[in-house]
Amino acid sequence: MTATGGGERRTFTPDFLTELFRNPLDPGYADAAERKARGEGPSPNARKTYRTIMAVTLVLLGVLLVMAYRQTMEDEPARTRAHATLVEQVQDRRVSNGELQERAESLRAEVAGLRERELGGAAVQRLRDLEAATGLAPVRGSGAKVTLADGATTINPVTGDRRTEAQVKDTDLQLASNALWAAGAEAIAINGERLTATSTIRQAGEAILVDFRPVTSPYEIVALGPDDLESEFRDGYAGRFFAELVKRYGMSFDAAEVDDVTLDAATELKLRVAKPITPLVPSSSPSEGGR
Amino acid sequence: MIAVLALIAGVVLGIVFHPTVPPGLQPYLPIAVVAALDAVFGGVRAQLDGIFDDKQFVVSFVSNVLVAGLIVYLGDQLGVGGQLSTGVVVVLGVRIFGNVAAIRRHLFRA
Numbered sequence: 018m019t020a021t022g023g024g025e026r027r028t029f030t031p032d033f034l035t036e037l038f039r040n041p042l043d044p045g046y047a048d049a050a051e052r053k054a055r056g057e058g059p060s061p062n063a064r065k066t067y068r069t070i071m072a073v074t075l076v077l078l079g080v081l082l083v084m085a086y087r088q089t090m091e092d093e094p095a096r097t098r099a100h101a102t103l104v105e106q107v108q109d110r111r112v113s114n115g116e117l118q119e120r121a122e123s124l125r126a127e128v129a130g131l132r133e134r135e136l137g138g139a140a141v142q143r144l145r146d147l148e149a150a151t152g153l154a155p156v157r158g159s160g161a162k163v164t165l166a167d168g169a170t171t172i173n174p175v176t177g178d179r180r181t182e183a184q185v186k187d188t189d190l191q192l193a194s195n196a197l198w199a200a201g202a203e204a205i206a207i208n209g210e211r212l213t214a215t216s217t218i219r220q221a222g223e224a225i226l227v228d229f230r231p232v233t234s235p236y237e238i239v240a241l242g243p244d245d246l247e248s249e250f251r252d253g254y255a256g257r258f259f260a261e262l263v264k265r266y267g268m269s270f271d272a273a274e275v276d277d278v279t280l281d282a283a284t285e286l287k288l289r290v291a292k293p294i295t296p297l298v299p300s301s302s303p304s305e306g307g308r
Numbered sequence: 309m310i311a312v313l314a315l316i317a318g319v320v321l322g323i324v325f326h327p328t329v330p331p332g333l334q335p336y337l338p339i340a341v342v343a344a345l346d347a348v349f350g351g352v353r354a355q356l357d358g359i360f361d362d363k364q365f366v367v368s369f370v371s372n373v374l375v376a377g378l379i380v381y382l383g384d385q386l387g388v389g390g391q392l393s394t395g396v397v398v399v400l401g402v403r404i405f406g407n408v409a410a411i412r413r414h415l416f417r418a
Contacts, residue, residue, distance in 0.1 A: 049364045068362050076314050076321065077318060079320075079321065080321055081340060083318075083322025084329055085340075
């Protein structure tokens with residue numbers, strides 16, 4: 018901005034922002050006023066023309082404002098509509114997922130029935146034992162129930178810090194289930210989620226996921242096994258560890274013997290490796306599931 | 309007076325004829341509006357200062373809108389469109405603020 022205005026010369030100021038704040042008005046207005054005062058202004062005719070042009074410009078401005086307003090308003094419902102559609106899709110998928118799960122379960126039961134009929138005798142018995150041991154079939158029996166629950170979360174009134182030491186962590190559940198396995202457990206379920214050889218117990222923020230399903234406090238770890246499972250757990254490393262946690266942080270822990278409980282089968286089993294027992298017969302028809 | 313009437317006429321025209329912005333120009337519409345507002349507030353302030361000039365207003369309006377759009381377009385081509393439009397909005401915003409403050413001083417003597 019080097020325009021000359023008033024009597025003094027306007028010069029570059031080093032501070033652009035200061036200049037911007039101090040002189041928001043176009044210096045052109047001052048120049049025009051000065052010219053007018055000197056009698057060098059436009060002729061009345063030209064002035065009329067300029068007036069018309071200004072009116073047209075303002076009409077344009079009005080149209081511009083309306084267009085901008087319209088566009089903003091039109092964009093808005095599109096955005097909310099997209100969101101609503103996504104929510105709807107999620108819900109739809111959830112419903113169909115549930116239906117498919119049900120169907121898979123009934124098919125699984127059908128397969129089990131057919132297999133029993135076809136194989137018969139010792140083979141079925143062996144298969145059942147294997148399934149029970151791996152967590153793929155429901156089992157029933159007696160054993161131990163370990164209950165862990167979060168202690169109170171205290172919040173420091175001054176700093177607002179949350180002390181979460183008393184909360185059960187994923188490692189606690191891992192420790193408990195490993196100790197139960199070590200004590201001779203044959204099947205374990207945490208809050209009804211049956212553990213298999215590939216199960217995971219993980220922390221995701223404040224939640225604990227067992228096989229990617231969230232479980233919440235109180236955590237009930239039910240294990241089937243020998244009669245002394247409970248006492249062995251309580252006297253073992255894990256039992257002493259939890260007793261210490263109770264004493265120190267106020268977490269709650271309990272182990273008890275249970276009789277005649279049923280553990281459901283693990284819900285999701287992923288087949289990772291499969292080998293055909295008999296070599297595939299090459300055929301012209303596309304084989305089903307032959308990946 | 310003419311100015312206010314023309315503005316109202318423009319708004320009415322916009323509502324009645326419902327003009328649509330070509331999709332290619334849509335990103336520049338908000339910037340154009342801010343630039344136009346800068347020119348308008350400058351004009352209002354000049355009016356209150358008693359030095360309003362029709363030609364100056366028209367020129368500043370048109371050039372403001374065009375230059376703002378051009379800068380943003382250039383920024384888009386260079387891949388810094390977002391930052392440049394922020395810059396344009398900041399500069400114009402500061403000017404609008406200063407002009408409005410001057411208008412306020414005129415109207416309320418404070």
